[in-house]
Amino acid sequence: MTSTSSKQPNALIRPDKDTFLSEENPFEAMMSRFDYAARCLNLDPGLYKILRNPEKQIIVSVPVPRDNGEIEVYTGYRVLYNTSRGPAKGGIRFDLNVSLDEVKALAAWMTWKCAVVNIPFGGAKGGVICDPGAMSPGEIERLTRRYTSAIIETLGPDSDVPAPDVNTNERVMAWIMDTYSMHKRHTVTAVVTGKPVEMGGSLGRREATGRGCMIVTREALRKLGMPIQGARVVVQGFGNVGSIAALLLQEQGARIVAVSDKSGALHNPAGLDVPDLLKWVREKKLLAGYPKAEAITNDQLFGLPCDVLLPAALENVITSKNAKDIQAKIICEGANGPTTANADKILEEKGVFVIPDILANAGGVTVSYFEWVQDRGGYFWEEDVVNQRLERIMVRSFEEVATMSAKHSVSMRVASYMLSIDRVAAVHRLRGLYA
Ligand code: GLU
Helix, strand or coil: CCCCCCCCCCCCCCCCCCCCCCCCCHHHHHHHHHHHHHHHHCCCHHHHHHHCCCCEEEEEEEEEECCCCCEEEEEEEEEEEECCCCCEECCEEEECCCCHHHHHHHHHHHHHHHHHCCCCCCEEEEEEECCHHHCCHHHHHHHHHHHHHHCCCCCECCCEECCECCCCCHHHHHHHHHHHHHHHCCCCHHHCCCCCHHHCCCCCHHHHHHHHHHHHHHHHHHHCCCCCCCCEEEEECCCHHHHHHHHHHHHCCCEEEEEEECCEEEECCCCCCHHHHHHHHHHHCCCCCCCCCEEECHHHHHCCCCCEEEECCCCCCECCCCHHHCCCCEEECCCCCCECHHHHHHHHHHCCEEECHHHHCCHHHHHHHHHHHHHHHCCCCCHHHHHHHHHHHHHHHHHHHHHHHHHHCCCHHHHHHHHHHHHHHHHHHHHCCCC
């Protein structure tokens, strides 16, 4: 295989400049960026073909007895996109919108994400089509255990290591760990990350994705010469990632002017009190009804005057329809795939500095890596050690992507794909092709 040495992509400013892509299919969104970065890297055609295809795609039917005695059958997926750099790594989501294309895209993003932060993992993702909001804890436990047993051949600390994602949490990870361990006849903590701290989880893991978002936002503000003190931040999604990012950014001096969840959005130009909001959500579950802010719609949120917009929920929320209204100077992608490829072009023309998902939300998988290391070593770190090591990796990765972006005159998004594809390709070249 020939080298993937970088070339100056003079004529190439943005991915598929004149092509309008589907705004719904996240796999196409991922592929359009991949193709463009591969062209910029002058990637060998053979490697291009290898990296365009997932290594393994598993589809399972998961029968579960409901509480009323009836049996429901759910469809589950696990996709291992690439394992050249190490065990497959990536979360499992329970959601009605799960599809094979979505899981494939998310597994590919995990591959690039682990390579951007240079941790020794490949990329994977899993999902089950279900509505966990309409299921009892017992039903969710039975679903989790049956899904785990259905994909058990792929799982293992050296082969495939799940973690939480949309609508899954520490509780679900504990059930996966237990089910896997019962099959193996001994306790295997390192088979999943994002576990409860009492059973081999890492301190700082729960906050890690939000903390990583705070770190890269702080670095982006510094790079653009904007003070964090008083910087106006809009956060879309107030789950684990959005709420922690908001809290930590506020602690750094930023002003959180709006937040949203599925019940609607809240706006207060003077700044919201994030600990108070968290208290409200702990009691009431949703943001709706919070008295110390003006209720606005989720659509209005994207057009608010602000310095930083932090989408921290699901895919495809910044599209060709609303990108032109965005006033933020920085977008920090806490979610996976929140911006469509068509919106990328509009944002780039407007000069918005986008910190791409595979860099911005990589704090979670970075501390997952720390958890896996701690489980395998049987020696656990203090929280400040976890946070310092996370800080170092996020700052270094931000700088590496920014350097790539300056060197090749490409956006941070394209630079992050170039950096990660180059790293994965380098390992493929060193390992050679087993035939
Ligand atoms: N689901 C998270 C992500 O998308 C975490 C993955 C992990 O820790 O393995 O990055």
